[in-house]
Amino acid sequence: MTGSMLKTQSLPYCKGCGHDLIAVHTTKALERLGYDPLDVIMVTDIGCHGIIDKCLNTHTVHGLHGRSAALGAGVFFGLEDTDKKVVVFIGDCGATIGLQHILEAARLNLDICVVVHNNMLYGMTGGQTSGLTPQGFRTTTSGEGNPLTAYDICQLTHTAGASYVARIAGIGDISADLEKAFSQKGFSLIEIMEICPSYGVKLNPGRKLKDVVKESGREFGEWLGNRQVFTHQQGKKNSDLLQQLQLIKKQFSHKLDDLQTIVISGSAGEGVQLSANLLAKAAMSTGLEVTQKGSYPVTVGVGFSTAEINLSPDSVNFHGISIPRIAIITSTDGLNHNRNRIQQMGSGTLYIDSSLTPPETSAKIISRDFRSMGARNASIYAMMYYIQESGVFDMEAIYHIMEMEGKSGKLPVEKIREALND
Amino acid sequence: MQNTEKTGRTLIDGSRLMIEALARAGADAFIGYPITPANLLYLYGSQRMDLMLSAPDEITTLQWMAGLSATGKLPVTATSFPGYALMLESVNMAYMMELPMVIILVQRLGPATGTATCGAQGDLLLLHGSISGGHPMPVLATSGFEDCWKLAAKAAEVAVRLRTPVVLLTSKEEVMTQKSFDTSLLETIERVDRPWYSKTCCSYKSYKPGNLVPDFLPVIQKEHQVRLNASTHDQEGILQHSTTEAMENTRRLEEKVINRMNEYIIYEHDIQAGADTLIVAYGITASAARDAAASLRRKGKPTDLLVPASLLPIPAEYLDILGRYSKVVIAEENMNHQLATLLYGQQIPKNIQLVNKLGKMISPEEIIKEVLP
């Protein structure tokens, strides 16, 4: 059953304002299409057009200046019933502010209709020029006529992927044009040209609406698109994030009775973060508590790559490491990134690739050709060497984790095992 | 606490716990765009939520969330300061429209772009002043993995119960660091129920309060007209200048958040007999504070600990608790002691010692040094 969309016939606009015409014919078109008022969600914006809410029997959502297309898009995303209609009202100024929102809704081809009330200036704030003010049109801020070309909102929206775009003159009965826009599947935009009597008419005496549009190089018409309409299946996923995780049981033993702070560092792409992750998981399989933190420059593919790992028989609260007990360094990038703290190590062990000159440090230095396994595996090899050399926990723990993580086939595990047994 | 066979010890990060907890509590849409250090939250949002939408920018993010919320969804986003700053007008809109949503704010080093990959605790005062008019918006801060779980669910609950955006405040180190964790210790999360206004006899007003919060109805039903409005409005949702009814409505936005605070005051007050010293820290610094308190106790120095989870509006009982100690140490990873300022304004009492740091985590030793100079 349909009812009247309008609560009152006396709308709150200045005499002769095109907004009045748009409101009357919008509601008429929706009624003719058979919508119940409460099947319509009218999303409005700031500007004279936005004060229509109180006169409507539809649901009304009155948002921020320039944002109604995005707000309406949000409403559309939440609709499960496609019989609903989201109609967005926006002015030429709002369309300038929120151009990105309109283009995005068109690009996704969301099933909403945007009605642009282009009265060629900011009515509510005093008649200033907008991005949609036609070239040559006078406003309170361009007394000689707007020197700039306006955005062609229709072409922009059409190119972005809208199903239907039209530009019409806001004169006479425009309900059939609106009906056409409302009955499209997918994104539709209808730009309705009008002249605000309070500012536009006074500042541009004698100029006719259609002439203003044509003389600014714009034409009336409609433009059709054929992009697929957005469906809610796009992006739908739902999997329990905890169930994705591998559980790690204690099945090996360790020899730690206190916190062990470890820094592993090398160059990006050389397996540093993977090696830290395998170390952490292997330690967990011996019953240790762990933390693992990575740091690298914003360009993740070049420069240093550092990982900080805490291993502890007790739970770890604070995970920051300033001076580590163990430093595992496999490249110049890694050394440079950690040089200061290695120099400050008063004890502990530095495992360093034999190609590098160790800095002055009180840590015990173990130098070995970790890069002999290839740069990509240097960090993994050095980490495994540390486990074996220090005896921190069962060596079998790391082989087990590599197997469990499916890394055995991808990493030269046997080659490393042989090297470690040498 | 409960045990289920599916859970156990694993290597996990806080982002995963937050998104899973939010989903279980009833959040059904993740809207966002990738920003460091909130990128893991974005990734997990895409794997977990019924609806995941990549917005082209931060303003669109909040507008889409508001639209979804108007239809009865509970949307979530995750961002960091640069994104939050752009969202702010729309956060105000959601606050004014009374639309539930959760915003996870992952703090990083500012100002401006600052250092994307460096943690910080510099956004508390920004949150304090986020809503024009100085009206408070609920802010919960996580201090550990249990909080990533429990407080995320609580944020969803508060958002729905109070019909408001809620900020879940965290920082880079909390959501990106992986730790060993036993997921079998996680409490069961119940889905937040969302009773809608169901009377058919009488007319519905979108902003007519019951216990300070109006009954919710989405714009997808057709029993009653719904009017949502970001401008000053009356109970019906109709734009007003500053009528008595409209001003009462605006006042109510503040009153509901403050007067119903007992529904979301959460803090940890760890006490020990004979302690005259209290360490106060939230967020990432709480981990250092916990270690500092434990170490001091081991050394024979009785020390208490306060870890506030509810940060805004700031509960008055924090001042009561702090007032009981002859010495209080407040530690925060910023240079201008934002929590202390919130508590005491410009007149921080002499018995309050401040530990602050910029660009690096505060260590337990730095807190201990302040307790035992």
Ligand code: SF4
């Ligand atoms: S100021 Fe202009 S746009 Fe606004 S109602 Fe009056 S005529 Fe219409």
